[in-house]
Amino acid sequence: MQVVGYTTQQHVFIASRKRKFNINEILVIEDDRHNNPKGEVIETQSFNRFVPLSTEKNALVDEKVLQGLRQVGFSIDEEEINLAKVRLLEELSSPVKVGVSARLPVFEEVENLFLKKRPEEGLVLGVIQGTAEIASTLPEDLRNVAPLYQKDQGILPQDGFPFIFDYAEMDSYPHIGIFGGSGSGKSYGLRVFLEEIMIKEIPTIVFDPHYEMDFSQTASGFEDKVVDFKSRFVTLMAGKDVGIDFTELSPDDLVGILKASGGNISEAMDNAVRSIFEPQKDTLASFTNRLSSLIDAFDNETEIKRLKNSDNWSKLDVREKKRYEYLEELLLKYKDKVGHASTLKGIAWRLNKLQREGIFTKDISEIENSLQQRKLVVVRGSIWLLKVFAGFIAKKLYNKRRAYRDALHTGKTGETGFPPFIIVTDEAHNFAPTGFDAPAKGVFKEIAQEGRKYGVFLILATQRPSLLDDTITAQLNTKLVFRTVRSTDIHTIKEETDITSEEGARLPYLSSGTAFISSAILGRTIAVRIRAARTTSPHSQNPFDELQEWAGNGDDKLWSVLEDYLPLSGDQIHLYHDEIQKKLEEPVDVNKIFTLLEEMESQGKVKKEDTPFGPSYHKV
Amino acid sequence: MQQELQNLNSELKEKIRSIPKRDQLLLKIKSKIGKIKVAKSLTDSEVKKLFNNKPLVGVDGSIYTYGANFPYNITFYKALAKSTTQGNLEKNRIFTPLSDSCYTEIEQYAAENKISLEAAHSKLKEETLATLEVEVAIQAIKEFGPRVLLMDGGFLRYGSLAPEKWQELKTLALQNDCIAVGVIEEIGTFEIKKILQDELPLSCKNSYDRELLFGLFSPGEWLQVYENLVLKRGYYTCFGRLALNPQACAWDFFEEHREYAEQIIDYLYTITPRQSRGIPLWIDVVDSDVRLTKNMVELLLTSSLDPELMELLLRPTRDKRDY
Ligand SMILES: Nc1ncnc2c1ncn2[C@@H]1O[C@H](COP(=O)(O)OP(=O)(O)OP(=O)(O)O)[C@@H](O)[C@H]1O
Ligand SMILES: [Mg+2]
Numbered sequence: 052m053q054v055v056g057y058t059t060q061q062h063v064f065i066a067s068r069k070r071k072f073n074i075n076e077i078l079v080i081e082d083d084r085h086n087n088p089k090g091e092v093i094e095t096q097s098f099n100r101f102v103p104l105s106t107e108k109n110a111l112v113d114e115k116v117l118q119g120l121r122q123v124g125f126s127i128d129e130e131e132i133n134l135a136k137v138r139l140l141e142e143l144s145s146p147v148k149v150g151v152s153a154r155l156p157v158f159e160e161v162e163n164l165f166l167k168k169r170p171e172e173g174l175v176l177g178v179i180q181g182t183a184e185i186a187s188t189l190p191e192d193l194r195n196v197a198p199l200y201q202k203d204q205g206i207l208p209q210d211g212f213p214f215i216f217d218y219a220e221m222d223s224y225p226h227i228g229i230f231g232g233s234g235s236g237k238s239y240g241l242r243v244f245l246e247e248i249m250i251k252e253i254p255t256i257v258f259d260p261h262y263e264m265d266f267s268q269t270a271s272g273f274e275d276k277v278v279d280f281k282s283r284f285v286t287l288m289a290g291k292d293v294g295i296d297f298t299e300l301s302p303d304d305l306v307g308i309l310k311a312s313g314g315n316i317s318e319a320m321d322n323a324v325r326s327i328f329e330p331q332k333d334t335l336a337s338f339t340n341r342l343s344s345l346i347d348a349f350d351n352e353t354e355i356k357r358l359k360n361s362d363n364w365s366k367l368d369v370r371e372k373k374r375y376e377y378l379e380e381l382l383l384k385y386k387d388k389v390g391h392a393s394t395l396k397g398i399a400w401r402l403n404k405l406q407r408e409g410i411f412t413k414d415i416s417e418i419e420n421s422l423q424q425r426k427l428v429v430v431r432g433s434i435w436l437l438k439v440f441a442g443f444i445a446k447k448l449y450n451k452r453r454a455y456r457d458a459l460h461t462g463k464t465g466e467t468g469f470p471p472f473i474i475v476t477d478e479a480h481n482f483a484p485t486g487f488d489a490p491a492k493g494v495f496k497e498i499a500q501e502g503r504k505y506g507v508f509l510i511l512a513t514q515r516p517s518l519l520d521d522t523i524t525a526q527l528n529t530k531l532v533f534r535t536v537r538s539t540d541i542h543t544i545k546e547e548t549d550i551t552s553e554e555g556a557r558l559p560y561l562s563s564g565t566a567f568i569s570s571a572i573l574g575r576t577i578a579v580r581i582r583a584a585r586t587t588s589p590h591s592q593n594p595f596d597e598l599q600e601w602a603g604n605g606d607d608k609l610w611s612v613l614e615d616y617l618p619l620s621g622d623q624i625h626l627y628h629d630e631i632q633k634k635l636e637e638p639v640d641v642n643k644i645f646t647l648l649e650e651m652e653s654q655g656k657v658k659k660e661d662t663p664f665g666p667s668y669h670k671v
Numbered sequence: 672m673q674q675e676l677q678n679l680n681s682e683l684k685e686k687i688r689s690i691p692k693r694d695q696l697l698l699k700i701k702s703k704i705g706k707i708k709v710a711k712s713l714t715d716s717e718v719k720k721l722f723n724n725k726p727l728v729g730v731d732g733s734i735y736t737y738g739a740n741f742p743y744n745i746t747f748y749k750a751l752a753k754s755t756t757q758g759n760l761e762k763n764r765i766f767t768p769l770s771d772s773c774y775t776e777i778e779q780y781a782a783e784n785k786i787s788l789e790a791a792h793s794k795l796k797e798e799t800l801a802t803l804e805v806e807v808a809i810q811a812i813k814e815f816g817p818r819v820l821l822m823d824g825g826f827l828r829y830g831s832l833a834p835e836k837w838q839e840l841k842t843l844a845l846q847n848d849c850i851a852v853g854v855i856e857e858i859g860t861f862e863i864k865k866i867l868q869d870e871l872p873l874s875c876k877n878s879y880d881r882e883l884l885f886g887l888f889s890p891g892e893w894l895q896v897y898e899n900l901v902l903k904r905g906y907y908t909c910f911g912r913l914a915l916n917p918q919a920c921a922w923d924f925f926e927e928h929r930e931y932a933e934q935i936i937d938y939l940y941t942i943t944p945r946q947s948r949g950i951p952l953w954i955d956v957v958d959s960d961v962r963l964t965k966n967m968v969e970l971l972l973t974s975s976l977d978p979e980l981m982e983l984l985l986r987p988t989r990d991k992r993d994y
Binding site: 119120125146148149 | 712726
């Protein structure tokens with residue numbers, strides 16, 4: 052390998068006849084004037100320097116010509132030249148000397164470049180691309196710590212230097228972003244991250260809108276070296292296992308969660324909530340009661356007035372009188388501020404929806420306890436519900452941690468201890484969108500900017516970095532960038548990382564599971580193949596395979612039962628319904644039976660006749 | 672200027688038009704100069720037999736002058752012999768009037784030949800390149816033992832610019848059974864025209880062979896010059912067309928190798944791409960290896976000369992102009 056062509060202070064070209072270059076590999080350039088600088092291969096090419104020449108107008112060289120030369124010992128096919136564009140890791144004061152040779156480094160020469168920490172001290176995330184050929188120089192403790200996975204081939208050996216993330220450095224350079232298009236490997240990468248986090252027992256809360264973060268199932272290939280994560284994480288359902296204590300809500304919170312539950316709310320509703328709600332005093336019951344009474348009052352305003360002034364008033368019993376007086380009082384107090392019954396009904400509808408989801412029936416003590424035990428807490432729920440929760444939970448936990456730290460600082464005692472922790476979410480652009488408001492946005496922003504001081508960190512994954520709030524994006528000091536095709540997102544990524552234009556150009560073509568890791572901790576961008584996950588997602592099955600099994604199973608069984616009953620007419624189906632269910636050993640809808648018979652008719656397995664009493668199905 | 676060009680155009684047109692038609696000309700050539708042969712592609716075994724396990728070697732040279740007018744320039748020479756089996760032999764030289772030894776050489780040459788320094792310099796350049804090429808060819812015969820030695824260009828040039836070395840090469844080639852061929856892409860002679868002189872219209876009196884031979888041959892056809900006819904003293908020259916390009920080429924052999932000409936031309940035909948200029952691919956391969964480019968020369972200079980020296984002595988004046 053030799054330096055050829057132009058060189059500058061930043062780049063050189065290296066050519067080789069024999070060796071094909073690998074993208075991202077590090078080469079040592081033997082220019083002693085510059086202390087043998089190192090560079091990274093950022094572009095590779097192979098070409099045959101003789102094939103184009105004879106060809107003036109690009110016609111191919113006739114085979115007889117090549118054969119005529121082969122017979123005297125020259126094979127043009129072997130005249131291939133491999134060329135690599137190499138970016139020097141550090142800028143030099145003058146260009147590299149042309150003609151000097153280059154070679155692969157040995158472990159000691161690149162150790163500092165690649166390995167800030169040993170596996171016990173950091174998160175083992177994957178294998179550094181372009182290090183395969185020098186991996187033979189790896190010391191024992193760095194081998195086989197990051198096996199790889201390939202869809203059709205299963206688990207593959209680690210073929211290079213492990214990438215070990217020095218998470219302690221997050222104290223200086225907090226927060227992590229995981230970007231990439233659909234299917235690029237974000238969720239898989241997040242899983243690997245979370246596995247490592249669990250191994251290190253870092254308290255973490257994960258919002259999981261996709262119901263995919265479960266770590267109890269060992270991935271195939273790891274059966275002989277199972278790491279049991281079951282005791283290190285808990286899964287909680289929003290609204291079932293965790294909820295919001297209504298009495299802890301601020302008016303902003305309440306408005307926020309109402310917004311999230313119903314898409315949006317009008318300004319009138321916003322105002323109405325703020326006037327009716329009595330923070331710290333109101334329980335859910337007292338608030339809903341006031342709300343429904345007020346609606347009642349609005350609906351019956353004239354009626355109440357008429358009644359008050361009529362003779363009938365005196366005939367009412369005390370309880371009824373009291374009730375009317377109360378409604379009148381409410382009207383007096385709120386009418387100006389609320390305006391209209393429909394506004395209140397809008398609020399009531401949204402509140403009701405939240406209530407049905409069970410949001411207010413529980414609190415978050417379970418989350419707090421699990422974090423105290425240094426566990427990973429996965430909170431599941433639909434995306435809208437999680438949006439409501441995330442804001443509330445994040446704020447509460449953050450405040451708790453902050454209060455504790457501040458107390459420590461000022462020497463106050465009595466504040467209960469609360470550990471540092473990480474907040475993780477996929478679809479982060481939904482939680483903190485740019486240009487819109489969202490219940491969690493404020494607190495996410497605050498944590499992005501101030502969290503470091505209190506040991507609270509974010510890991511935010513999103514398909515759409517350009518839609519994520521930009522003050523937050525700017526605070527993500529480490530970014531894992533997977534395959535990205537959309538140009539607006541590539542633009543954002545280029546702006547927010549030190550990814551070079553060459554790397555940017557590769558973004559649309561990265562294979563699933565390969566990422567550029569751009570981190571202030573590393574000071575440069577490293578291409579990494581994320582390691583094989585030790586666990587597998589509960590629904591990593593191909594949905595179409597699943598569909599096959601599902602449709603196949605149910606229908607086949609039902610069909611085998613039904614076959615014995617043919618011919619069947621419509622009213623007979625009702626007649627035999629119970630019997631069929633018994634034979635099937637599970638409940639089945641009458642409609643389902645009809646649907647299946649229709650389906651079988653379309654497949655030609657059943658003949659259908661229309662009779663005055665409805666359809667009748669026969670065997671073919 | 673336009674008028675002048677238009678006049679030129681009609682003059683040239685007249686000249687070309689006056690060249691006898693293909694059939695007529697062929698007849699004349701057949702009667703006076705030689706036989707039209709058709710080259711054939713050699714089979715693998717024919718090639719093997721011809722070469723007898725020896726390699727093919729191609730020789731070419733390249734020259735690049737960097738800088739401004741005399742004496743503020745530096746010339747790079749490179750001559751290359753490339754074997755199909757053993758790799759490359761290379762000779763390089765740097766020459767600049769700025770260096771005292773080179774300057775003395777120029778002065779001496781000018782005095783001997785009674786010409787100006789500039790003229791001496793440019794003449795020396797030509798000689799130096801030709802000498803280097805012949806030297807590298809000699810070394811290649813010794814080290815590679817080729818069966819065929821392809822020189823890029825005609826023999827007359829080597830004979831006149833490096834006579835002693837050329838004689839040495841000839842002796843060595845004959846001794847070693849190495850068939851040397853000078854491949855001429857642009858025919859610059861008027862030997863054929865001279866012989867046909869009397870039969871050509873008057874307007875052809877200033878034509879070169881090149882114009883006469885243009886489009887004369889079909890692809891693969893070549894002119895086997897009659898035995899008794901000597902076009903260039905000591906050499907045997909044939910003309911022909913080996914590719915689709917209508918321009919004719921020529922090949923020089925040593926007189927002693929006349930008997931091999933047909934076989935060699937068949938082999939050259941074999942290794943000449945149909946779509947090319949009509950030159951064997953091996954010549955192009957050697958050419959691409961030897962060629963000195965502006966970038967290479969600049970890199971060499973900037974990486975070894977001090978920038979101030981470069982600026983002071985060698986910066987081409989044209990580069991300084993800013994239009
Ligand atoms: N590191 C990896 N090694 C091997 N295969 C991987 C890796 N990462 C991802 N894959 C493969 O790619 C598939 C898609 O990855 P993943 O589900 O993580 O995509 P995603 O970026 O989360 O997409 P979406 O945005 O649509 O959720 C995985 O099911 C897996 O087969
Ligand atoms: Mg995903």
